[in-house]
Amino acid sequence: xxxxxxxxxxxxxxxxxxxxxxxxxxxxxxxxxxxxxxxxxxxxxxxxxxxxxxxxxxxxxxxxxxxxxxxxxxxxxxxxxxxxxxxxxxxxxxxxxxxxxxxxxxxxxxxxxxxxxxxxxxxxxxxxxxxxxxxxxxxxxxxxxxxxxxxxxxxxxxxxxxxxxxxxxxxxxxxxxxxxxxxxxxxxxxxxxxxxxxxxxxxxxxxxxxxxxxxxxxxxxxxxxxxxxxxxxxxxxx
DNA sequence: AACTAATACAACCGCATTCGA
DNA sequence: GTCGAATGCGGTTGTATTAGT
Numbered sequence: 543x544x545x546x547x548x549x550x551x552x553x554x555x556x557x558x559x560x561x562x563x564x565x566x567x568x569x570x571x572x573x574x575x576x577x578x579x580x581x582x583x584x585x586x587x588x589x590x591x592x593x594x595x596x597x598x599x600x601x602x603x604x605x606x607x608x609x610x611x612x613x614x615x616x617x618x619x620x621x622x623x624x625x626x627x628x629x630x631x632x633x634x635x636x637x638x639x640x641x642x643x644x645x646x647x648x649x650x651x652x653x654x655x656x657x658x659x660x661x662x663x664x665x666x667x668x669x670x671x672x673x674x675x676x677x678x679x680x681x682x683x684x685x686x687x688x689x690x691x692x693x694x695x696x697x698x699x700x701x702x703x704x705x706x707x708x709x710x711x712x713x714x715x716x717x718x719x720x721x722x723x724x725x726x727x728x729x730x731x732x733x734x735x736x737x738x739x740x741x742x743x744x745x746x747x748x749x750x751x752x753x754x755x756x757x758x759x760x761x762x763x764x765x766x767x768x769x770x771x772x773x774x775x776x777x778x779x780x
Numbered sequence: 781a782a783c784t785a786a787t788a789c790a791a792c793c794g795c796a797t798t799c800g801a
Numbered sequence: 802g803t804c805g806a807a808t809g810c811g812g813t814t815g816t817a818t819t820a821g822t
Contacts, residue, residue, distance in 0.1 A: 552790070552816085574807070590808075591791065605788085626810060637810070638790080645813095646787060787819075798808070 549583040553592055557582055561589055562597055570598075595638045602634030606643055614640055 553561075564580040570593055573586030582589065595601075606614070610632055617628040625637035625644075632640065 550792075572807080586807075587793095587809095588791080594809095595790070623811065639788095641811070642787095642789060646789095650786085783822085785819100785821080787817100789817080790815085792814075793812085794810105795812105796808100796810080799806085801803105801805090 547583060548585055548588075550588070553596075557584070558592070558597060561592060565593055565597070595636050600634055601636065606635075610635065611643075614643065618644065 549557075560580050560582055561576075564576050568576055568579070570590075573590040575586070577584050577586040577589045580589075584592075613632060614628060617631055621627050623641075625641045629635055629637040629640050
């Protein structure tokens with residue numbers, strides 16, 4: 543049996559467009575199926591990763607804000623390397639992004655400590671210790687996230703205008719704007735309250751990881767509703 | 781201007797867990 | 802209850818970009 547060649551490496555714009563189109567058509571589930579019907583020579587796993595970490599319209603782009611950095615420090619000291627859990631508390635950020643951020647800064651931290659000829663205790667403890675001092679210097683807790691000055695724009699390529707059209711981008715932007723009013727205070731509140739519930743019930747609380755939670759009007763949510771409630775697409779899956 | 785180091789980001793891999801037949 | 806497929810997660814690696822010399 544001849545195995546169809548699976549593409550690896552960086553995604554092209556064309557592949558992105560295709561994936562977005564098919565995710566919009568069929569929802570962000572059944573990745574193997576999506577990979578097949580889309581004609582992409584990618585594994586379902588690869589498609590999912592690309593969507594989750596890059597194409598998902600609810601993602602925030604650009605550098606972490608100081609508030610987010612502080613929250614990551616705090617959450618890491620609590621949860622350790624459970625990146626998806628931490629990401630669940632940071633709307634628009636992915637576990638991959640946070641993981642990368644942490645890794646980079648841990649390395650820097652280790653190097654600094656080496657330089658200062660200090661004993662290296664442990665990643666989480668050393669980092670969380672430093673977090674308190676840096677956190678104290680911050681005074682803009684109530685600044686809404688997503689309002690960072692970084693001008694990095696996900697859709698800054700000409701070709702992606704098409705993507706906008708295909709994916710109904712206007713709606714998505716509305717969603718992003720809604721997301722922006724989710725202030726750090728609110729996030730902190732959520733962290734605290736979910737932990738309370740966790741402690742009380744001794745049951746893990748699923749954070750609202752889905753970006754749609756903050757984008758009630760987004761087209762994507764509409765699509766999900768549509769697919770989930772109005773249509774039976776099982777015939778597609780054979 | 782050229783080179784190097786540091787940083788940020790994207791992607792892959794392997795394993796664990798969940799789901800459905 | 803079992804098993805295979807799908808999905809999710811964390812670790813790791815590769816590459817592009819930026820900053821420093």
